[in-house]
Amino acid sequence: xxxxxxxxxxxxxxxxxxxxxxxxxxxxxxxxxxxxxxxxxxxxxxxxxxxxxxxxxxxxxxxxxxxxxxxxxxxxxxxxxxxxxxxxxxxxxxxxxxxxxxxxxxxxxxxxxxxxxxxxxxxxxxxxxxxxxxxxxxxxxxxxxxxxxxxxxxxxxxxxxxxxxxxxxxxxxxxxxxxxxxxxxxxxxxxxxxxxxxxxxxxxxxxxxxxxxxxxxxxxxxxxxxxxxxxxxxxxxxxxxxxxxxxxxxxxxxxxxxxxxxxxxxxxxxxxxxxxxxxxxxxxxxxxxxxxxxxxxxxxxxxxxxxxxxxxxxxxxxxxxxx
Amino acid sequence: xxxxxxxxxxxxxxxxxxxxxxxxxxxxxxxxxxxxxxxxxxxxxxxxxxxxxxxxxxxxxxxxxxxxxxxxxxxxxxxxxxxxxxxxxxxxxxxxxxxxxxxxxxxxxxxxxxxxxxxxxxxxxxxxxxxxxxxxxxxxxxxxxxxxxxxxxxxxxxxxxxxxxxxxxxxxxxxxxxxxxxxxxxxxxxxxxxxxxxxxxxxxxxxxxxxxxxxxxxxxxxxxxxxxxxxxxxxxxxxxxxxxxxxxxxxxxxxxxxxxxxxxxxxxxxxxxxxxxxxxxxxxxxxxxxxxxxxxxxxxxxxxxxxx
Numbered sequence: 324x325x326x327x328x329x330x331x332x333x334x335x336x337x338x339x340x341x342x343x344x345x346x347x348x349x350x351x352x353x354x355x356x357x358x359x360x361x362x363x364x365x366x367x368x369x370x371x372x373x374x375x376x377x378x379x380x381x382x383x384x385x386x387x388x389x390x391x392x393x394x395x396x397x398x399x400x401x402x403x404x405x406x407x408x409x410x411x412x413x414x415x416x417x418x419x420x421x422x423x424x425x426x427x428x429x430x431x432x433x434x435x436x437x438x439x440x441x442x443x444x445x446x447x448x449x450x451x452x453x454x455x456x457x458x459x460x461x462x463x464x465x466x467x468x469x470x471x472x473x474x475x476x477x478x479x480x481x482x483x484x485x486x487x488x489x490x491x492x493x494x495x496x497x498x499x500x501x502x503x504x505x506x507x508x509x510x511x512x513x514x515x516x517x518x519x520x521x522x523x524x525x526x527x528x529x530x531x532x533x534x535x536x537x538x539x540x541x542x543x544x545x546x547x548x549x550x551x552x553x554x555x556x557x558x559x560x561x562x563x564x565x566x567x568x569x570x571x572x573x574x575x576x577x578x579x580x581x582x583x584x585x586x587x588x589x590x591x592x593x594x595x596x597x598x599x600x601x602x603x604x605x606x607x608x609x610x611x612x613x614x615x616x617x618x619x620x621x622x623x624x625x626x627x628x629x630x631x632x633x634x635x636x637x638x639x640x641x642x643x644x645x646x
Numbered sequence: 647x648x649x650x651x652x653x654x655x656x657x658x659x660x661x662x663x664x665x666x667x668x669x670x671x672x673x674x675x676x677x678x679x680x681x682x683x684x685x686x687x688x689x690x691x692x693x694x695x696x697x698x699x700x701x702x703x704x705x706x707x708x709x710x711x712x713x714x715x716x717x718x719x720x721x722x723x724x725x726x727x728x729x730x731x732x733x734x735x736x737x738x739x740x741x742x743x744x745x746x747x748x749x750x751x752x753x754x755x756x757x758x759x760x761x762x763x764x765x766x767x768x769x770x771x772x773x774x775x776x777x778x779x780x781x782x783x784x785x786x787x788x789x790x791x792x793x794x795x796x797x798x799x800x801x802x803x804x805x806x807x808x809x810x811x812x813x814x815x816x817x818x819x820x821x822x823x824x825x826x827x828x829x830x831x832x833x834x835x836x837x838x839x840x841x842x843x844x845x846x847x848x849x850x851x852x853x854x855x856x857x858x859x860x861x862x863x864x865x866x867x868x869x870x871x872x873x874x875x876x877x878x879x880x881x882x883x884x885x886x887x888x889x890x891x892x893x894x895x896x897x898x899x900x901x902x903x904x905x906x907x908x909x910x911x912x913x914x915x916x917x918x919x920x921x922x923x924x925x926x927x928x929x930x931x932x933x934x935x936x937x938x939x940x941x942x943x944x945x946x947x948x949x950x951x952x953x954x
Contacts, residue, residue, distance in 0.1 A: 356866040358754050358761035367760055470909070476919075503908040506923045509867040512860035516656045516902065520909040523649040535865040538765065542862050564763040 347589050348380045349373050350399040350407040352392060352414065355508055356385060361534045361558050366410040366433065369581025376582055377589055392417035400425035406588045408433065408581065412479055412646070418442045429588050429595070433577075434479045436646070438595055445580055448601035449479075449558070450486035450643040451634050452573035452609045453530065455627055456555050457487035459571065460528035461494025462623050465551065470501040470526030472517050472540050474508040474533040482644030483557070483573070487530050489642040501526050505536055514539030522547050528570075530555040541565035553615075562612035570615050576606045603635045647785055653906045654786035654899070658794060659860060661898025663688065663852040665797045667876035668883070668890045669804055670848030675880055677841035678821040678946040681723055682738035684849050685873025686745030690715040691853020693749040696864035697756060699766045699857075708766075709793075709854045716850020717843060719745065724842045728835055731950040742873070750866045761865070768862040769793060793855040800848070804887035817841065821944035824951040834951045852876075875930075882933055884941035896933070900926035 349370065357367035367383060374381045382404075384395050392409060396417050399407045406429045409418055415437040418430040422442040435444040460469045469491050471484045488500040501524060503517045514536030518529055522543065531540040531554065541561075544554040545568050556562060556572030580600050587593035600606035609631070611619070619627075633639035647655070667684045674681050691712035699708025719741050726732040757764060769791035778789035808814040819827035820837045828834050856872070857864045875897060882896070883889030904922040907915050915922065 356750055356754075356761075357759055358750070358757065358866055360761040360763055360865075364760035499911055501909050501911050502919075503905060504919055504923065505905075507870050509865060510870040511863060511865060511868055512856055513660075513870070513901070513905075515861055516660060517905045517909070519652060519656060520649075520902070520905040523647075523652040523906075524909045524911065526909075535868070538763065538863045538865075539861055542765075542768075561763070 346380045347377065348382070348399075348402070348404040348406075349585055350395075350404045351381070351383045351410060352386050352395050352408065353383065353410045354386065354413065355534070357383065359508070359535050360561075360564075361537065363410065363534075365559055365575065365577030366408065366581065369578040370408075372578040372582050373585045377585055379585065379589075389413070389417060393421055396421040396430065397424070400428040404428055406431065406585060412477055415444070429593060431584060434646075436597055438597060441595060443593070443595035443598065445584060445598045445600065447575045447580070448599060448607055448641070448643075449483050449573055449575055450641045451602045452607050453483040453532075453557070454486040454490035454493075454634070454641045455609050455630055456530060456571060456573055457490025457492075458494040458630060459490075459619065459623070459627060460487075460530070460553075460555070461491035461498045462626075463553075463619070464491075464495065464498065464528050466525040466527045467495065467497060468499045468501065468525040468527065470518070470521035470524075470529040471503070472514055472521070472529060472531045472533050472536060473502070473504045474514075474536050475506060476504045478644050478646035480532045482646065483532050484530075485644050486641050499525075505533060508534040508536065511535055511537075511539040511542075515543045518543035519546075522550075522552055527552045528555070529553070530557065530573075532557045534558075537561065538564065541568065544568045556610075560610040562610060562614070566612060566614045568615075569612050570618065571609055571611045574608045574610050575600075576608070580606045601634070602631060649906070651782060651785045653902050654783060655789060656905070657899035657902035658786045658790060658895065659898070660901050661894040662790075662794045662797050662859065663855045663872055664876050664879055664897060665801060665891060665894035666793075666848050666852035666855060667873060668879040668894055669797075669800055669887065670845035670852070671876055672804070672880050672883070672885060672887065672890050673817070673841045673848075674845040675947055676817045676821045676885060676944055677838045678824060678944055678949060678951070679723075679727065679838055679842055680734050680738070680948045681842070681845060682735055682874075682877060683719065683723060683741035683745075684738075684845075684852075684876050685869055685871065686738075686742040687716045687719050687846060687849025688853040688856060688869040688873050689749050689867070690719055690745045691850035692857040692868060693752060693853070693864050694850070695854035696766065696857040697752070700764055705766070705769055705858055708858055709851065712850040712854035713847045714850065716846040716848070716853065718846070719849070720842050720846025723846075724839055727950075728838050728842070731952065734948050746867065749864075753864065753866060763863075765862040766858065769859045791855075791859045793851070793859045796851075797855070798891070801887050801891040805891075808887050818944070821946055824946050824949075828951070828953065838951075849873075878930055878934065881941075881943075882930060882937070884937060885944065893930075893933075897926050897930055900929045 353363040409432045412434045414432045415435040694715035695708040695712035698711035774788040879893040882893035904925040
């Protein structure tokens with residue numbers, strides 16, 4: 324039986340006998356399907372890495388509503404899980420409530436700022452990478468218009484847009500930055516039409532943070548390749564998804580971050596707090612597409628490296644949303 | 647192309663799956679069946695179309711697979727609601743869940759748990775007789791994929807059958823007054839079976855347009871509520887094929903308009919984008935409210951028919 328099926332069964336039937344109490348057990352709640360090739364897929368890969376690298380027993384559930392967040396946090400804690408991840412900003416309230424009832428379990432939300440005795444958050448400073456992408460777009464845009472396509476407007480996504488726009492303005496103070504939210508993480512077709520609308524308004528560099536809207540953005544940009552329109556990938560290295568048009572990706576090494584925190588929880592050295600991962604940690608990076616990197620002039624590349632150095636050393640504070 | 651032409655083209659494109667799905671639902675409702683499971687047919691169709699097109703390399707094989715997937719769900723609906731006389735709403739809802747779970751599981755089994763970035767080369771736009779060069783409406787009407795042209799032709803065909811033929815009359819009789827229809831020698835449940843099977847084919851085709859024409863890939867939940875919008879479009883169109891055509895185009899255009907306004911970078915509009923996202927739904931509600939009292943659903947909708 325495949326492992327994921329086993330984990331589904333173990334949740335359905337709550338099989339306590341199969342896992343003795345001394346095991347290091349790690350659970351994960353995701354807000355969407357882990358087949359999304361993006362945000363949720365990265366978390367699931369992190370969970371699998373925790374299993375192989377730390378020998379943990381793992382389990383995953385996909386949840387939709389806040390009531391489900393709490394219910395599944397509670398059932399994991401009840402079964403003696405040592406660590407449960409809630410993969411998103413929206414899991415904080417449930418983590419706080421359930422955390423108070425189960426002090427033995429550590430709850431970590433990805434993004435957020437809720438901290439108690441056993442509840443913490445990990446925050447990805449993806450803004451540091453999207454700022455550099457914005458700068459690149461601002462410098463290279465021939466039309467002076469760049470675009471951003473989002474899924475649902477949540478603070479962590481808006482924040483990457485704020486940084487992208489600021490980066491673009493740093494590259495070219497006269498740049499216009501367009502912003503569209505489709506209102507969905509899954510609607511690929513709508514993201515394509517949203518992108519075509521931006522291109523019709525002159526946008527020639529388009530950054531997305533729309534999860535499964537991403538393929539729609541890449542499709543729209545590919546259709547306009549002859550007009551020298553380019554796209555950027557987000558959250559994962561998506562350069563290979565449309566190698567002719569994706570200039571670079573803003574990458575979060577989700578598996579790396581998940582394993583780092585799980586290691587600390589396992590060894591007992593984890594102190595609940597907000598753990599920040601930025602360019603300096605190596606968890607966040609800018610991945611240039613080798614296929615297109617010849618398009619970026621050498622002096623511009625040097626400027627990007629310089630920006631990166633100033634961000635890592637703390638000399639440059641990247642603008643971001645307040646959350 | 648000018649931005650305005652791109653906007654109109656986008657509106658007609660967005661209308662395509664809505665139109666196909668709503669035409670199918672129109673047929674079913676005319677025959678006295680209400681099937682809220684169209685969303686599931688869209689998803690199943692999109693999934694089957696993508697998987698088959700990606701593995702065989704033939705888009706038309708994908709379209710055929712999508713229609714068969716829609717048909718399979720329609721057979722289930724027919725068995726439960728026509729033959730076994732179960733509740734139509736509950737069955738439709740159950741079929742939605744079946745499709746959502748089934749396509750999700752199938753996708754993960756075929757493409758790995760964390761998905762893959764597999765895509766197909768989708769249907770390309772067909773330019774008809776250089777008419778796409780007509781200003782303003784050219785690209786919208788004459789530079790679309792074949793599935794869009796097909797959807798519009800099916801709407802016109804339905805309009806003809808609806809008003810000009812005995813077939814349309816029989817259908818209306820079955821949905822309005824099945825007992826009288828039966829007395830007149832019309833096989834009530836036979837007509838209902840035909841209607842639901844055709845609805846399945848059209849729902850599957852709508853799904854194929856989503857993954858092979860409007861986009862080039864499949865992902866879980868990509869139908870994003872279009873099946874429910876199709877239900878509203880049937881009411882919007884007052885159970886008339888041309889009304890449904892108008893309703894689908896109206897909703898498509900409203901959606902394209904909100905995308906254009908968001909991309910227009912007019913500051914006060916961009917800052918209020920949640921209202922823009924609401925626009926298509928709000929406009930639809932307004933038209934529905936205006937249509938209140940002037941139209942009504944087929945009388946026997948949702949009711950089983952059996953001879954005593």
